[in-house]
Amino acid sequence: MTDRPDIYTVGELRAAGYVQKDLRHEIRDNLLAALASGRDPWPGLFGFSRTVIPQLERALIAGHDIVLLGERGQGKTRLLRTLAGLLDEWSPVIEDSELNEHPFDPITEQSRARALTEGDRLRVAWRHRSERYVEKLATPDTSVADLVGDVDPMRVAEGRRLGDPETIHYGLIPRSNRGIIAINELPDLAERIQVAMLNVMEERDIQIRGYVLRLPLDVLVVASANPEDYTNRGRIITPLKDRFGAEIRTHYPIELEDEVSVIRQEGQLVADVPPFILEILARYTRALRQSPAINQTSGVSARFAIAGAETVAAAALRRASLRGEDHAVARIIDLEPAVEVLTGKIEFESGEEGREQGILDHLLRTATAESVRAHFQGLDMGPLVAALDGHRTVTTGEQVTAKEFLGNLPSLNGSGLYDEIGRRLGAENDGQRAAAVELALEGLYLGRRISKESDDEETIYG
Secondary structure (H helix, E strand, C coil): CCCCCCCCEHHHHHHCCCCCCCHHHHHHHHHHHHHHHCCCCCCCCCCCCCCHHHHHHHHHHHCCCEEEECCCCCCHHHHHHHHHHHCCCEEEEECCCCCCCECCECCCHHHHHHHHHHHHHCEEEEEEHHHHEEEEECCCCCCHHHHCEEECHHHHHCCCCCCCHHHEEECHHHHCCCEEEEEECHHHCCHHHHHHCHHHHHCCCEEECCEEECCCCCEEEEEEECCCCCCCCCCCCHHHHHHCCEEEECCCCCCHHHHHHHHHHHCCCCCECCHHHHHHHHHHHHHHHHCCCECCCCCCCHHHHHHHHHHHHHHHHHHHHHHCCCCCECCHHHHHHHHHCCHHHCCECHHHCCCHHHHHHHHHHHHHHHHHHHHHCCCCCHHHHHHCCCCCCEEECCCCCHHHHHHCCCCCCCCCHHHHHHHHCCCCCHHHHHHHHHHHHHHHHHCCCCCEEECCCCEEEC
């Protein structure tokens, strides 16, 4: 963050040559400057670079209000929050102005009177760009007063007449003047509340209890919503949809690498989770989104895979604490119990009652098999299969440490297979090597080359 400008009055601001811009020009100029310099104006967003981002950039350059449509967990809110990065880092306002008015262009009667009286001595304050982004979660109990404003009975009781603008308590949208207001889940607003936004978005004035205040508000309205074709909670009324200049559809990551990047960025992992575990979770999430047994209109949020990675990491840390391991590393054995606690994040089709766990287990095995093929293709696992000759088994489990697991592996007579398995997965310590070999054993089981028996305590390959 750069230092706040050392300017405190309108006179100093003019002397410094400050150029006033409206909000849309400010955003447009900063976006175009970022694109021209090669700087990414959308940090932390994956999978949108060829689809959503170009549409969003065109809308902002055109100066449009924007609504993002998409299922849950597609990054709509994160995308809206990055818009604040397109604002000037510091912007001047009239000190103590309720509506953040520009020192060169006061819009309320009170600020105009101050500007006339004080002239170049009018005090200037500075707002950081983070203060100019306001977010509101739409709920059915949101009122017109919350968004637009209402008459303040306390000010009327003080003796002001009812039509006096100073009796108005401004709502969130006027208070966002010269900034961005984001409304999440817009269809959840009652239709009469949406009607109250029409004048704000088109005529840029506000109407409160029969009084029309001509306030040339300079505000960018952005919103998120689920597609109307399945939501049962509400809809965006047609006149309000018409006020938004751009309607942009979001989507889940198309590429596997983007899905993994989202998990890695958003997950708060308390232990080492090897990349191939994150990859399995990403493949699993994508398989759920394609399964006819899952209600796809509800969507499978990116939060599913993120929560899965966090739970797997927690299981590894728990094992390390209980068994005294120095380094907590997640393994294949941690995946299945972690997925069990995430079932509530998925909605199944109505005809799948009683089959839910079987469907989830099948898709997890499919995702694991895909990762095995991706990493071990062309690797001869024959020595390991031969070592498990019906008399020798390998035991693992939630309470089995990496050293115990590795020490229980059969000797392969110097074939170097274990080293190659670890090398292919970038293993650097015992925990990562154990995780890599566990994946190989699970792959052999899924390929029906060895057997597996599991209970609550342990899993035996042989």
